Amino acid sequence: MPELPEVETSLRGVSPHLKGKTITSVIIRKPKLRWKIPPLKRILPGLKIEKIERRAKYLLFYCTKDKTHVGILIIHLGMSGSVRITKNTAPVKKHDHFDLATGNICLRMCDPRRFGAILWTKDPIEIHPLISNLGPEPLSRLFNVNYLFSQAKRRSIPIKQFLMDNKVVVGIGNIYATESLFLAGIHPGRLCSNISKKRLTKLVTVIKKVLKDAINLGGTTLRDFYDEDGSPGHFQQKLLIYGQQGKKCSKCNTTIKYKLIGQRTSSYCPKCQK
DNA sequence: CTAATTCCCTGGAAGC
DNA sequence: TGCTTCCAGGGAATTA
Numbered sequence: 527m528p529e530l531p532e533v534e535t536s537l538r539g540v541s542p543h544l545k546g547k548t549i550t551s552v553i554i555r556k557p558k559l560r561w562k563i564p565p566l567k568r569i570l571p572g573l574k575i576e577k578i579e580r581r582a583k584y585l586l587f588y589c590t591k592d593k594t595h596v597g598i599l600i601i602h603l604g605m606s607g608s609v610r611i612t613k614n615t616a617p618v619k620k621h622d623h624f625d626l627a628t629g630n631i632c633l634r635m636c637d638p639r640r641f642g643a644i645l646w647t648k649d650p651i652e653i654h655p656l657i658s659n660l661g662p663e664p665l666s667r668l669f670n671v672n673y674l675f676s677q678a679k680r681r682s683i684p685i686k687q688f689l690m691d692n693k694v695v696v697g698i699g700n701i702y703a704t705e706s707l708f709l710a711g712i713h714p715g716r717l718c719s720n721i722s723k724k725r726l727t728k729l730v731t732v733i734k735k736v737l738k739d740a741i742n743l744g745g746t747t748l749r750d751f752y753d754e755d756g757s758p759g760h761f762q763q764k765l766l767i768y769g770q771q772g773k774k775c776s777k778c779n780t781t782i783k784y785k786l787i788g789q790r791t792s793s794y795c796p797k798c799q800k
Numbered sequence: 801c802t803a804a805t806t807c808c809c810t811g812g813a814a815g816c
Numbered sequence: 817t818g819c820t821t822c823c824a825g826g827g828a829a830t831t832a
Binding site for chain 3 (some may be wrong): 701
Binding site for chain 2 (some may be wrong): 621
């Protein structure tokens with residue numbers, strides 16, 4: 527399930543193969559993922575991929591023609607999507623829904639559950655409706671304790687749901703919210719407005735560390751995530767609390783429990799997290 | 801505005 | 817073996 531580290535891993539894997547290249551062909555095998563895919567066969571060929579960036583969990587392919595900006599291809603991996611670099615001629619696997627080729631090199635998107643999205647916009651990315659209301663990037667300076675404290679005190683939801691809210695901070699899903707709260711010693715069900723500034727300082731620090739560590743290990747592969755080679759990430763071997771219910775806490779040996787918070791399973795150590 | 805709930809979709813695991 | 821049931825998940829849409 528791609529969260530920020532998995533999308534960042536995808537970006538870093540794919541970008542060197544595609545940056546500066548001209549798109550030669552497009553194949554759409556499944557016309558609709560989360561939404562209908564726009565008529566990219568007619569739009570993209572001949573355009574140059576000027577650069578690829580990530581915002582939240584969106585991959586952004588900036589396309590130009592004769593050095594002039596034309597539009598941005600937006601790819602969201604949903605919960606089961608992945609992109610990889612293949613040869614054009616490589617056999618198509620089940621759920622390979624989309625190809626973008628530059629000569630022999632092909633960006634191929636696979637998405638079994640089809641919660642992903644492929645979109646096209648000519649507008650500046652900041653005004654796109656999916657992007658314009660997003661909170662700050664967690665690895666940026668905008669995401670700091672003063673910001674988090676001011677946001678948290680005007681909301682009344684559990685801290686875990688708060689962290690997973692895109693308007694608060696982007697890119698943090700169930701895995702990294704769960705891990706960060708364990709490392710910060712905060713119970714996932716605690717109301718966000720009821721946490722001291724000191725504890726939120728710790729939380730900001732561990733969120734940044736967990737995300738960076740995961741990026742360095744190529745992300746977390748639980749079911750569907752693979753990098754641009756088709757290799758899995760390795761962060762799942764470092765998971766201390768996510769999915770560990772019933773096992774012993776690595777810090778205090780207490781049995782790890784879990785409960786539903788905001789319709790998501792949330793594991794926690796009842797002794798270490800208050 | 802916030803918060804709570806439902807829905808989209810399918811593979812894999814568990815239960816019988 | 818083969819069925820049925822449940823669960824995972826981001827985030828948009830809907831409702832209160």
